[in-house]
Amino acid sequence: MKKGVVGKRExxxxxxxxxxxxxxxxxxxxSNFFPTWSPDGTRIAFTSGCETIQAYIINADGSNxxxxxxxxxxxxxxxxSPDGEKIALRAYKDGISGIFVMDIKTGSVAxxxxxxxxxxWSPDGTxxxFSRGKGIGVINxxxxxLGWITDQGSYxxxSPDGKKIAFCSEKSGNWEIYVMDxxxxxxxxxxxxxxHDMDPTWSPDGTRIAFDSDRDGNNEIYVMNADGSNAxxxxxxxxSDRDPDWCCQLLIVKxxxxxxxxxxxxxxxxxxxxxxxxxxxxxxxxxxxxxKKTRKQI
Ligand SMILES: [Ca+2]
Ligand SMILES: [Ca+2]
Numbered sequence: 001m002k003k004g005v006v007g008k009r010e011x012x013x014x015x016x017x018x019x020x021x022x023x024x025x026x027x028x029x030x031s032n033f034f035p036t037w038s039p040d041g042t043r044i045a046f047t048s049g050c051e052t053i054q055a056y057i058i059n060a061d062g063s064n065x066x067x068x069x070x071x072x073x074x075x076x077x078x079x080x081s082p083d084g085e086k087i088a089l090r091a092y093k094d095g096i097s098g099i100f101v102m103d104i105k106t107g108s109v110a111x112x113x114x115x116x117x118x119x120x121w122s123p124d125g126t127x128x129x130f131s132r133g134k135g136i137g138v139i140n141x142x143x144x145x146l147g148w149i150t151d152q153g154s155y156x157x158x159s160p161d162g163k164k165i166a167f168c169s170e171k172s173g174n175w176e177i178y179v180m181d182x183x184x185x186x187x188x189x190x191x192x193x194x195x196h197d198m199d200p201t202w203s204p205d206g207t208r209i210a211f212d213s214d215r216d217g218n219n220e221i222y223v224m225n226a227d228g229s230n231a232x233x234x235x236x237x238x239x240s241d242r243d244p245d246w247c248c249q250l251l252i253v254k255x256x257x258x259x260x261x262x263x264x265x266x267x268x269x270x271x272x273x274x275x276x277x278x279x280x281x282x283x284x285x286x287x288x289x290x291x292k293k294t295r296k297q298i
Pocket of ligand 2: 239
């Protein structure tokens with residue numbers, strides 16, 4: 001991750017899984033990207049680039065931004081553990097540019113892998129998949145047992161049942177979304193489209209996958225069935241929309257006429273938003289050129 005991403009303004013947007021009710025979560029002078037939900041849906045971790053690249057946690061209502069960076073620069077791709085207690089991220093620390101795991105409460109940090117980026121936890125919290133070059137590795141959460149499950153993929157996303165991993169690969173000649181068994185076998189191309197199809201994230205029930213693609217002329221967020229059928233454009237706007245992350249366990253169940261404390265306190269969100277408990281979060285940018293540049297720099 002180079003500083004070339006810094007200075008191009010990106011922001012994190014929340015929306016319903018059908019693309020409605022898009023609301024900006026961040027609106028600062030820096031670029032904010034790589035959003036990831038906490039498992040309980042109360043917070044979002046993300047990366048922000050100004051002079052340096054820092055990692056933050058923000059409440060889902062936009063309040064209480066906390067810097068969780070573990071190195072002076074280059075803190076990227078935060079990923080929440082399923083128990084909500086730890087965050088894995090790529091950072092440069094103690095001479096190592098790799099995957100680290102931070103305990104959120106204590107702040108203790110452990111190096112997990114000496115290279116790699118874009119970690120994804122298995123749903124049981126025992127393993128972490130991550131990208132390294134054009135391959136995907138899996139390592140136990142205690143740092144043991146590193147193995148490589150494919151040498152032609154990146155950006156892994158573990159399915160909610162733990163049996164599958166969705167990922168991106170350029171092995172067909174253009175970027176496609178694939179799914180494979182968690183051991184790397186049975187790889188299936190889900191998109192089969194000449195456009196750039198990237199950044200898969202699973203729906204909480206595992207039946208659908210959201211991703212981004214430029215198949216309609218500029219980058220949009222799409223959702224498809226987990227078998228690749230019925231891809232639907234959710235965003236339909238001229239900006240570059242990318243990096244969706246789909247929340248999460250059902251968090252709030254209350255009568256729709258019950259006032260929400262989130263709606264009362266949050267200046268960015270509407271009353272209608274507070275009743276929505278399953279959301280997609282994604283990054284929206286002003287230019288598709290940035291998307292391509294950022295990819296080259298990873
Ligand atoms: Ca494609
Ligand atoms: Ca768009």
